[in-house]
Amino acid sequence: MSQDPNLFWFGCILWLVSVLVIFHLVYSHPPAKDAVSQKQVHPIKYAYVINTDEEKEIAQLRQECARLRQKLQQQSQKLREDFQHNTFYQLETLLTNYPTVCKVVQEHPDLPAKNILPLFKPLDKILDHWGYEAIGSPLAQVPYNPQLHQPDDRDITVGELVYIWFVGYQDPKLKYIISPAIVSRNLPEIPNSNKSYAVTLVNSLD
Structure with a gap:
């Protein structure tokens, strides 16, 4: 059976x-997988931009913290220097005379204490300047208060009458005890010797 040539060429053209x-x-419509891949690129790129911005912000915060830390250190040093200078000016008379007084006392041990006491006036001025108040007065008899007093004997009870040997100091504004007063049941004994009263007190506490 013979094949029609027209049908043959028609089949070729159709194929x-x-x-x-x-x-x-x-090629004009890529598979759905490629489309999904293209969509996944944008979130990654966007996330990278966000991370970069956060890193810049963190770096700026670190720089600001370092700057503030340095500023605080400078202010702290300045306050310390100002305090030292102000304290020195308050005690200038005592500090400049103290070495000479020590030398004179060594060479003249019988020098009356009343000639030296005026040199300690700057101490009263600086205490007034700081607003500190004395706790009690020397040799005064007061009821024992553990918040204000430091006893020389542990068995002293609250309210018991004691004598103040050395005064303490407190800051009334802050309600803070800077140094408690040293107290005892008995008055210090002052022997008949050439020792000064202050030396006797110190030796009694040892």
Whole structure:
């Protein structure tokens, strides 16, 4: 049976058209997988931008913290220097005379204490300047208060009458005890000797 040549060429043309159509469909419309891959690129890129901005902000915060820390250190040093200078000016007379007084006392041990006491006046001035108040007065008899007093004997009870040997100091504004007063049941004994009263007190506490 003979084959019609027209049908043969018609089949070839139809096959060629089919191939072209399939080729066009494949390359003009990428698979869904490629589309998903393209969509995934944008969130990653966006996240990278966010991380970069956060790193810049963190770096700026670190620089600001370092600057503030340095500023606080400078202010602290300045306050310390100002305090030292102000304290020195308050005690200038005592500090400048103290070495000479020590030398004179060594060479003249019988020098009356009343000639030296005026040199300690700057101490009263600086205590007034700081607003500190004395706790009690020397040799005064007062009821024992453990918040204000430091006893020389542990068995002293609250409210018991004691004598103040050395005064203490407190800051009334802050309600803070800077140094408690040293107290005892008995008055210090002052022997008949050439020792000064202050030396006797100190030796009695040892």
